[in-house]
Amino acid sequence: MDAIDILRKLKNKGVRFTPQRQAILEFLLSTKSHPTAEEIYQHVRAKFPGVSLGTIYNTLNMLKEHGHILELSYGDMSSRFDGNPDNHYHLVCSKCGKVVDFHRPLLDVNHEAEEMSGFRVLGHRMEFYGVCPECRKDEMN
Numbered sequence: 001m002d003a004i005d006i007l008r009k010l011k012n013k014g015v016r017f018t019p020q021r022q023a024i025l026e027f028l029l030s031t032k033s034h035p036t037a038e039e040i041y042q043h044v045r046a047k048f049p050g051v052s053l054g055t056i057y058n059t060l061n062m063l064k065e066h067g068h069i070l071e072l073s074y075g076d077m078s079s080r081f082d083g084n085p086d087n088h089y090h091l092v093c094s095k096c097g098k099v100v101d102f103h104r105p106l107l108d109v110n111h112e113a114e115e116m117s118g119f120r121v122l123g124h125r126m127e128f129y130g131v132c133p134e135c136r137k138d139e140m141n
């Protein structure tokens with residue numbers, strides 16, 4: 001879905017959209033970097049100097065609640081935000097913190113997890129930890 005479709009859908013649900021909120025959404029849809037709220041703030045502030053970090057958080061929460069973005073939380077580190085709301089896997093660099101998509105068919109394990117745990121399983125998340133190609137080059141120097 002592109003920004004126009006998402007804006008139209010949310011408008012139909014009565015969600016108010018300011019140019020700042022639109023800039024947040026457009027940035028998330030245009031980047032593969034999985035930015036933190038702080039990085040989104042720095043980006044949007046270049047165009048809208050009056051934007052507040054509160055607006056960034058409110059907008060991210062709203063987009064997440066309506067299923068248009070993903071929040072990837074990492075314990076006490078800052079969450080990363082992903083403009084692709086469909087479940088997919090990620091690789092995380094332990095050195096520089098970069099988060100990269102790993103697209104492959106989803107593992108068919110939810111049913112097995114339900115059987116073993118008694119949980120009603122709603123989904124799963126998988127991440128690979130390691131050292132990215134750029135950091136590997138640095139290691140060799």
Ligand code: ZN
Pocket residue numbers: 093094095096097098131132133134135
């Ligand atoms: Zn790295």
Ligand code: MN
Pocket residue numbers: 034082084088090100101
């Ligand atoms: Mn992703």
